[in-house]
Amino acid sequence: xxxxxxxxLMNPVKNVIDKVRPSLALDGGxxxxxxxxxxxxxIQLRGACVGCASSGTTLKxxxxxxxxxxxxxxxxxxxxxxGMENDIDxx
Numbered sequence: 001x002x003x004x005x006x007x008x009l010m011n012p013v014k015n016v017i018d019k020v021r022p023s024l025a026l027d028g029g030x031x032x033x034x035x036x037x038x039x040x041x042x043i044q045l046r047g048a049c050v051g052c053a054s055s056g057t058t059l060k061x062x063x064x065x066x067x068x069x070x071x072x073x074x075x076x077x078x079x080x081x082x083g084m085e086n087d088i089d090x091x
Contacts, residue, residue: 002072006036012071013041020066024049024058031063034080034088041067042088044080055079 002009017033024031028048035042043063049055064077080088 002039002074004039004072006039009036009039009041009071009075013067013075016067016070017043017063019070020063023062029058034085037088039072039075041075041077042080042091043077044082044085050082 013036014033017031021031024045024047029052030046030049032044032046033041034044041064043059045052045055045059049058052058059077059079064075067075067077078088078091080091084091
């Protein structure tokens, strides 16, 4: 169980996302933070990351791995498809 509320996780998660953003930008991609809900981090891959065959690997071994190392090992990341930003409860 993660010992933080979703609100307490917001700023640390944003900091980690800002930390990984330059790596994605090198390949023409980007990442947008959407929210934290029930200890799940909802993000949206952008730019060249959309539709890229490596986006799943980037998500798990780049973004999620960094979040687990820097904040808590039980955090998970969910990529929100474009157009689903206001409907994350149905993902």
